[in-house]
Amino acid sequence: MAKIKIAQNPTFSAAVSIPRVGAEPVSVDFQFRYFDRTDLAKLYDGWNQAAEENAEKAKTEGWTLEQFTARQLELQAEQIKVVTTGWSFDDEFTDEAIAALVSTCVGAPQAVLDAYQEAYRPARLGN
Structure with missing residues (x-):
């Protein structure tokens, strides 16, 4: 019988289809970093709370679209920093490169988070 450990690897890899304006996705x-179910729930709770706070502040403080977008970009960059440890872009994996990714590739943050979430879905069993 094969020996298999219950513990997950601390990191895992997945391909992400990064949308490009006027071009095919790359x-x-x-x-990615592995989080157990409890830590993952805490992480998502924090992100949801931050998004709700940004929306509330935008209303109560009368943020401009530019101000709201700046906060969203900060949140998205933070999300990517938390769940990733590297990538295969030609650009080095740095805070500045992450900020450039979220500000220049509109669909990239969601694509990265979708790929991350997809890795956690149970594998489909045969027919």
Whole structure:
């Protein structure tokens, strides 16, 4: 019988289809951090709370679209920093490169998070 450990690897890789304006999406390999179910729930709770706070502040403080967008970009960059440890872009994996990714590739943050979430879905069993 094969020996299999219950513990998950601390990181895993997945391809992310990064949308490009006016061009075909590009497949980029990302290295992701593994979180157990409890830590993952805490992480998502924090992101949901931050998004709700941004929306509320936008209303109550009368943010401009530019101000709201700046906060969204900060949140998206933080999300990518938390769940990733690297990528296969030609650009080095740095805070500045992450900020450039979220500000220049509109669909990239969601694509990265979708690929991350997809990795957690149970594998489909045969027919």
